[in-house]
Amino acid sequence: MQGILPYQQIKQLIASRAIHADVPIEDRQIQPASLDLRLGRKAYRLISSFLPELSEITSRLNVLDFYQSDLVMYEIDLTEGVILEKGHVYLVPLLERLALPRTIRARTNPKSTTGRLDIFTRVVTDLNTGFDEIRAGYSGPLYLEIVPRSFAIKVKTGYSLNQIRFVRGDATVSDRSLQTLHKRESLLYHNLPTKNALDTRDLRTDRGLFLRIDLKGDDRSGPPIIGYRAKKNSHVIDLSKVGHYAALDFWEPLYRHRQDSLLLEPEEFYILASKERIRVPAGYAAEMVAFEAACGELRTHYAGFFDPGFGYGRGELHGTQVVLEVRPHDVPFLIHDGQTFFKVVYDRMLARPSQLYGTALGSSYQRQGLTLSKHFKV
Numbered sequence: 001m002q003g004i005l006p007y008q009q010i011k012q013l014i015a016s017r018a019i020h021a022d023v024p025i026e027d028r029q030i031q032p033a034s035l036d037l038r039l040g041r042k043a044y045r046l047i048s049s050f051l052p053e054l055s056e057i058t059s060r061l062n063v064l065d066f067y068q069s070d071l072v073m074y075e076i077d078l079t080e081g082v083i084l085e086k087g088h089v090y091l092v093p094l095l096e097r098l099a100l101p102r103t104i105r106a107r108t109n110p111k112s113t114t115g116r117l118d119i120f121t122r123v124v125t126d127l128n129t130g131f132d133e134i135r136a137g138y139s140g141p142l143y144l145e146i147v148p149r150s151f152a153i154k155v156k157t158g159y160s161l162n163q164i165r166f167v168r169g170d171a172t173v174s175d176r177s178l179q180t181l182h183k184r185e186s187l188l189y190h191n192l193p194t195k196n197a198l199d200t201r202d203l204r205t206d207r208g209l210f211l212r213i214d215l216k217g218d219d220r221s222g223p224p225i226i227g228y229r230a231k232k233n234s235h236v237i238d239l240s241k242v243g244h245y246a247a248l249d250f251w252e253p254l255y256r257h258r259q260d261s262l263l264l265e266p267e268e269f270y271i272l273a274s275k276e277r278i279r280v281p282a283g284y285a286a287e288m289v290a291f292e293a294a295c296g297e298l299r300t301h302y303a304g305f306f307d308p309g310f311g312y313g314r315g316e317l318h319g320t321q322v323v324l325e326v327r328p329h330d331v332p333f334l335i336h337d338g339q340t341f342f343k344v345v346y347d348r349m350l351a352r353p354s355q356l357y358g359t360a361l362g363s364s365y366q367r368q369g370l371t372l373s374k375h376f377k378v
Helices: 007-015 057-061 112-116 175-185
Strands: 019-021 035-038 042-046 072-077 082-084 089-099 104-110 119-124 139-148 153-155 160-168 188-190 209-212 225-230 251-255 261-264 270-278 284-289 304-306 320-326 333-336 340-348
Touching: 007 019, 007 160, 035 089, 057 139, 104 112, 104 119, 104 304, 112 119, 112 320, 119 160, 139 160, 209 270, 270 340, 320 340
Parallel strands: none
Antiparallel strands: 019 089, 035 160, 042 072, 042 089, 082 153, 089 139, 104 160, 119 139, 188 270, 209 340, 225 251, 225 270, 261 333, 270 320, 284 304, 284 340
């Protein structure tokens, strides 16, 4: 069988020490189709990003005199909490280590909250030619590269910024199978004014499911906010404080334009929302993949995992809007309501998870609309 390992099989990997840590792994880390990874006890402020294709990472970090290093500037203790400054590159050894079976590979992604705070993160492993993809049978440590882009952040040992999924074989659902699944389960719904399922003829697929951008918003309670833009100068965000910060201290609301368009400025960070509402049935997982317009100037910057049960609940939900983190490059870029903006790839689960998103397990974004991260007051 091929597919994504569910909650109960992740627990088996932990029990067999295919995933292990000196600090015991907690139940709260285990999600329906992924595991939250935790920051370790120290961080390294780097001069630049790098890939350890030719050597183990520890050989680049264990330098007697950092002034002689071409990579490391200094070391930071995370155990009492520390501020990571925006625009700087940090590398953190994670608490979890892997000893994967030869048939199991893994891939990683930022958690939703991480993306919404414009924290650029990716996992690095020894002797690897890329980020976030972990080869089958890998045995060794995990490291997280962190670059806060819009805000300085306060982090501490044990915090989770990334998730890992475990995969056996080719789990991807084909376009034809997506069409069939939509007829049976209704994967996409219109957001407004109705919440009816999309007609199968309107489903657009090409190695995944395309969704569009919403620049009209909901005008039933006044001028609609259709997005947020991060302010250039703001205070530190302590990741332990939920519902604590006033959004307007960090974000500029963006209101509907008379032409239902939005001009994206280069290297600004935007939070936007999808035109459709998405559902992920219990036997499937999904992942938002980075999508670039043909000109290359626009990129939905952060990918993300959707767990089984997202937008589904116990079957009563007509999907959930997807929140997008967008950072355009190089030149201003004009977008319009209903423009194709991102793609979601569906994967099969090896088995139905014993826990689903938004039911037995907690879920911060199950009923979200255009929503900032959980650190801001509603």
